[in-house]
Amino acid sequence: MQILVLNCGSSSAKFAVIETSDGHELISGLAQRIGSPQASLGWKWDGKKQELALPGADHKTSLEAIVKVLRDLGLAATIRGIGHRVVHGGEHFTASAVVDAKVIAGIRDCIPLGPLHNPANLTGIELGAALFPELAQVAVFDTAFHQTMPSRAYLYAVPWAWYQDHHARRYGFHGTSHRYVSRQAAELLGRPYEACATIVAHLGNGCSATAVKDGKSLDTTMGLTPLEGLVMGTRSGDVDPALIGYIAPRLGITPDKVIDALNKQSGLHGISGVSNDMRTLLEAAAGGNDRAKLAVEVFVYRLAKAIAGLAVPLGRIDALVFTGGIGENSAQVRAMVLEQLAVLGFRTDEARNKDHGRSAKGRITADGATTALVVATNEELMIALDTATLVAGKQAAAR
């Protein structure tokens, strides 16, 4: 079944058409800088890249341009459903859902929890329905996979009313990636997904790690927002919340501005002063830049500590799984993390790690050591698969 996957952000719209029977991506593209004079649409089809300027385009014009490209290439008529990435599903959504008025109201209810993303995700859903009124639309939530976390993992130790009246709790994100990657890992390990214990480290610009047991997320490093947890490209990850009250008056800025800096000027970028990009930092560190080296060391140390913590809810580790741009591509970062985790029995196999586990069914650790794997994430495919399943169910129910 061919599915259009849409990820509508505040100033961008990412799309792909995926054939779910074999996971083949027929076309993928990105409308970016939406709302600005530099707005543009780029896409890749049949190995060729194309770009179109869309000066001043808003979301509507951008999505219309995407649909025109699909129509011109003869791809629109074969699409059977639209899968939307939605960032925050709060406690409303424990799984992907066919969009109807109730689902839209639920996504709207979660806007206070995801103020930057949910409004844009809703815009994508509304435009998708207007452009393809005959197609079912499915919402796939970043948070849904983590709704299996037990209360001891998701509660903050704060006044009870903060949770009860204001839904302040840990939600976790990257759920679509963690679900896809943990499934793939089980397959590589030759174990049933429902009897597998893995820790997935999704290391991209945003980073989070999740303990997955028997197909369920038991704990994860991100919290109420994607700011909690690991050190990331520009996000600080965990800090003492009292830091905000300490630094705001000293810098003469509001707490909101401090939180903005924790999101946008911290992490690898903040420590290094060089870049938020791991590849750039590794090169700078190799060239003798001490702060770049320090940024990588803090990143690795904090990640290793978090991974060790996630062993607690699992009880055993069938595999630690690296994914995301850093996890899939940086043998150096993986080796550094595994070295710090020697206490858990990890031992890198240098040759396997160097070719990203390709020659050993994803394995990058030595025989006899605790297993670590490299698995490429594919959130778009997971969204397409969920959408196809729900569309097929809807069709069967209608018959």
Ligand code: AMP
């Ligand atoms: P993502 O958000 O998943 O696209 O990941 C982006 C991150 O992956 C950036 O920090 C990149 O520098 C990093 N990355 C991609 N390729 C490599 C590589 N070969 N070595 C180190 N980091 C990489």
